[in-house]
Amino acid sequence: MLPPSPSGATTEVVAAVDVGGTRIKAALVDRSYTVLAQTTTPTPADIGADIGGAVAATVKALLESVPPGQAAQLVGCGVVVPGLVDEEDGIGIYSSNLGWRDLDIRAQVESFLGLPAVVGHDVRAGLLAESRLGAAGGHRQVLFMPLGTGIAGALLLDGSVVSGDGWAGELGHVVIDPSGPPCPCGQRGCLEVLASAGAIERIYRSQSHERLSAEDIAARAEAGESLASSVWAGAVRALGQAIVMTVTLTGVDLVLVGGGLSQSGEVLLRPLRDDVAGRLTFQRPPTIQRAGLGDRAGSLGAACLIWDSL
Amino acid sequence: MLPPSPSGATTEVVAAVDVGGTRIKAALVDRSYTVLAQTTTPTPADIGADIGGAVAATVKALLESVPPGQAAQLVGCGVVVPGLVDEEDGIGIYSSNLGWRDLDIRAQVESFLGLPAVVGHDVRAGLLAESRLGAAGGHRQVLFMPLGTGIAGALLLDGSVVSGDGWAGELGHVVIDPSGPPCPCGQRGCLEVLASAGAIERIYRSQSHERLSAEDIAARAEAGESLASSVWAGAVRALGQAIVMTVTLTGVDLVLVGGGLSQSGEVLLRPLRDDVAGRLTFQRPPTIQRAGLGDRAGSLGAACLIWDSL
Known part of the structure; x- marks a missing residue:
């Protein structure tokens, strides 16, 4: 007491x-x-x-x-x-x-x-806080996607946060590339091993033998370094695929990107918006922006x- | 009046x-x-x-x-x-x-x-009828997947049918294979062009020059005909991928297969259950069965x- x-x-x-x-x-x-x-x-x-x-x-x-x-x-x-x-x-x-x-x-x-x-x-x-106090105010169909060491997800659908008996939202373990690298979860090519901050750092290191943070890799990509640009673009493509899949299945019209990787701001969001726009055909295009409440x-x-x- | x-x-x-x-x-x-x-x-x-x-x-x-x-x-x-x-x-x-x-x-x-x-x-x-009067009674997290000429989807999450402002449930247009055949929707490799009754008939015909119904192709697959078995298995793999993706993202624990293709019964459901079981690692395994109310x-x-x- x-x-x-x-x-x-x-x-x-x-x-x-x-x-x-x-x-x-x-x-x-x-x-x-x-x-x-x-x-x-x-x-x-x-x-x-x-x-x-x-x-x-x-x-x-x-x-x-x-x-x-x-x-x-x-x-x-x-x-x-x-x-x-x-x-x-x-x-x-x-x-x-x-x-x-x-x-x-x-x-x-x-x-x-x-x-x-x-x-x-x-x-x-x-996500509940973002919808009441943050960047999702007024939206009823939202994907909240914190990108950090791992990748998590949460869905607000028809105005309610989806729990799925506690099982919903494992966006980081949606398989993007069945022939991709193994994931600790036992599957291969999960979003998390292709596009998390941890994955970006690992992929860059495996090709350059240089240990950089995802933030530094973002800066080098922005500055036009070829390896950093290619690693960054690969992560963006995987995220774009996951977002379009989620939009198609659930109808979300707002994607809030959170977590450490979202601190890259437009270096991440600009190519991500372009990638998603290039994939969508008949679906309702979502707004893609940074989450509002940070950590x-x-x-x-x-x-x-x-x-x-x- | x-x-x-x-x-x-x-x-x-x-x-x-x-x-x-x-x-x-x-x-x-x-x-x-x-x-x-x-x-x-x-x-x-x-x-x-x-x-x-x-x-x-x-x-x-x-x-x-x-x-x-x-x-x-x-x-x-x-x-x-x-x-x-x-x-x-x-x-x-x-x-x-x-x-x-x-x-x-x-x-x-x-x-x-x-x-x-x-x-x-x-x-x-x-899906609402299946949950009140049909095969989804007592379940709160359900994917209803009518497989016919096309493929549709509907989600019951936390006990409510998800509308997504009318945009939810386009499971047939989730991209399974980005390098797959073009879909009329403008994307490539949508579930619908890989695994609908229409797709199964089209793929079989393109390889055999024989025009058969999906039902007949199912019967030939069951009888062990090699082309039919391979076409059927391809459709099952695509459906398995879509189901696992949906389970991972939403936590559904019941998949109800409806539509014309569900009349194949266990010829479809048995390999589909095996395929899904082989893909899942940490996720909650769903029950996969036929819808109860038919057409x-x-x-x-x-x-x-x-x-x-x-």
Whole structure:
């Protein structure tokens, strides 16, 4: 149990916690989604053994960082995690990054905080936040595509984020080239091994023996270096194929590109728009743009989930 | 205006009308989805010019075919059509088969019948009927895949049929092989040009100069004829790829195969299940089976839509 929040002229807030493979990003968020405090801390190695304790420590640090003039009354906690999530029962079914199976996250967090908690999926929650507070406002059919070390996906269809019993959105493992390189998932030629930041770095290194970040490769592509341009163009083609497939199957009309790779901005988006436009025939052309909330989408999504439930 | 239905000990019914490229399938359906009468008539060539009159004629014939002992009181009409449909406003936005653009189907039908009408999409309505009355009962994540001259698709995700503003479900035009044969849609290697009944017939004919139906080719494949087996296997591989892609992206756990090709039954489903099982790695394996309502799915779906609206 945390000590009770001070009473008096207080603002009700929720703690919104995004537990990632390397960092925990957290915020105190009031009902109008103003962020009163936020922190980023390393994810403890044993997070699976004590997620309640880790979240409680994060929340305590958040509360302590509220400026003295502002009194915040904590009323609940939203936690979002990667992997396979049972949102209804608050269970982390499986995360390869975080190393848990069937972890009752909600029960542990509620027991540590003594407050209601909800558990969601990081990318789906991020899309929910983008649709309420970010770049997807007013859209009802959206693909949210964070491109980083891996590639994730989430779909907003007919105005609702699709869960698929927790299984929806594995865009990174849609097979783009059945004869492509093997993917750790067991398939070959998944989008993730062709177009993630990690893939771009690996492919460039395998041909140049030079270890560069995806950001540097983007800069060299922009400057016209031939190998960088060709590696970048290959990733763009794979992303274009995946987007057109998703548009054809689901009718999304907005594609929000997020994650580290989206920081390349127009170096990525311009050729991607051209590639997609060249593939579409009868389909409704989607707008392709950067996501709006950056790496705070997940924690703001956690705030949406817990406020919705209170 | 139709003459009013006889009063007295009457059953309230709706007219459920599935307007296809070649046939209009229609039924009178009561509130418990008992079919009191049904008809199949050729689609008039000028249907786009007078859809209200065509539907009214169909409904009149249905009412006249009700056995004398049963008095049916018509209370509304559901119409489902192919192509791009604005379900909210009851507009047929575009149908290449039926040759219309921006046709106000609901207004025309309501004006002819003097009763409330709703307009839906044939395949999405068929999936709705399968989920309420057919083979998808109890499932919340379903791909419905009618395989006929063309290939259509509809998705039930988190318990709701996905509309995508009318654009969702163009599974037949997901590109399976970018270097494959051209598709009338303008892309190459669409599922429809690799695995529809029409494609199977065309591919077989191009290699044998023998004109056979897909059904006959299935029988020859089952009997071990080498060309038929190879053509059939190619179609199965394309379908398997499309199913795995859909499972990965959306999390569907039930695939219902409908349309003419599904009449091949296990000759299609057995190798298709094997192909899909061989592709999946981490994904949740879907059940793959025949749809339950056959060619009545669309009209029963039209009945669901109009009963829901009344």
